[in-house]
Amino acid sequence: MVIDLKKIFVNENSSLPLSYALDLSDVEYMGLYPLKKPVEINGVIENKASLVRLGAEISYEFEAPCDRCGVDTVKSHTVLVDKSLAASIEGDDSDTILLVPDMKLNLDEFLYSEVIMSLPMKHICTEKCKGICTKCGKNLNQGKCDCVEKEIDPRLAALAELLK
Numbered sequence: 608m609v610i611d612l613k614k615i616f617v618n619e620n621s622s623l624p625l626s627y628a629l630d631l632s633d634v635e636y637m638g639l640y641p642l643k644k645p646v647e648i649n650g651v652i653e654n655k656a657s658l659v660r661l662g663a664e665i666s667y668e669f670e671a672p673c674d675r676c677g678v679d680t681v682k683s684h685t686v687l688v689d690k691s692l693a694a695s696i697e698g699d700d701s702d703t704i705l706l707v708p709d710m711k712l713n714l715d716e717f718l719y720s721e722v723i724m725s726l727p728m729k730h731i732c733t734e735k736c737k738g739i740c741t742k743c744g745k746n747l748n749q750g751k752c753d754c755v756e757k758e759i760d761p762r763l764a765a766l767a768e769l770l771k
């Protein structure tokens with residue numbers, strides 16, 4: 608969606624509420640398609656004292672297997688957006704200034720880049736996730752496997768050998 612912001616730019620104290628969802632389910636990330644549900648943006652674009660600002664919250668669900676145990680895990684993420692909109696860039700402060708050529712905001716492009724930049728590097732089911740046993744592959748959150756018990760101190764093993 609492209610939003611024409613001319614009316615906002617020329618009318619002081621005008622505002623435009625934003626509530627929009629974008630399907631990014633075809634976005635591939637580390638071999639997966641983790642954005643199964645549409646990402647959402649809610650907020651407002653407003654002109655205050657001739658300064659046009661976008662304040663919004665982007666929220667999305669990230670669905671992928673847990674990095675440690677491999678169980679499918681859904682986590683909600685939010686990105687807070689606070690940007691000044693400018694039809695042309697005067698400085699090079701591009702982190703806080705969002706360029707809107709012709710006073711038109713390409714909301715899809717903006718949402719896409721904000722979400723991509725915020726995708727999690729770490730994705731675990733819980734902070735306490737114990738992962739899987741590297742020997743037998745059991746999910747250790749569901750209980751201990753037998754591998755740990757069978758692992759004998761090599762010194763004791765040598766002793767047991769002696770006692771035979």
Ligand SMILES: [Zn+2]
Pocket residue numbers: 673674675676677678731732733736737738
């Ligand atoms: Zn896990």
Ligand SMILES: [Zn+2]
Pocket residue numbers: 740741742743744745752753754755
């Ligand atoms: Zn095991």
